[in-house]
Amino acid sequence: MLEGRILAVSSQTKAVSGIPGAPKRVSFAKIREPLEVPGLLDVQTDSFEWLIGxxxxxERAAARGDSAISGGLEDILAELSPIEDFSGxxxxxxxxxxxxxxxxxTDECK
Structure with missing residues (x-):
């Protein structure tokens, strides 16, 4: 992953316009090392797997050594449960x- 890395840019070029005080342009066209594309689908997949438990x-949570190995819905339902009426x-x-x-x-349920 590229977390925490500073991405280098090529040196700033002089302003092309003749306007004094115009901002300098930064060119990203000459980055020497290619940027790695993060696995965006992996984040979504992991989140859904956590949700359904x-x-x-x-298995991945146990390998990481997480102490509480329960899924998202399981945690939410445990927090809500039990629901009691006002009289008890x-x-x-x-x-x-x-x-x-x-x-x-899906068609049968419509």
Missing amino acids: AQSWR SMSLSFSDPRFDEVKAS
């Missing part, structure tokens, strides 16, 4: 979130 994300007679809790195989197609 995918097994591949859990009923309670709704969310436990063991999981994604099962699709039972009906």
Whole structure:
């Protein structure tokens, strides 16, 4: 990654216009080493795997040594759960979130 690196630019050229006090132009056309394109799709994929708590994300988290290995939805549902009514007679809790195989197609559900 290029985090923390200062990108070099070629030397500033003189202003081409004859206007005194015109700003100098910086040319990025002559950068000697090519810039590496970051893996933008990897960030999105990792974020989604964290959200659903995918097994591949859990394995990477365990390899990094993260102490809390729970996914995003699992954390959010644990924070909300249990929901109790004002009298305390009923309670709704969310436990063991999981994604099962699709039972009906999108067209069938319309």
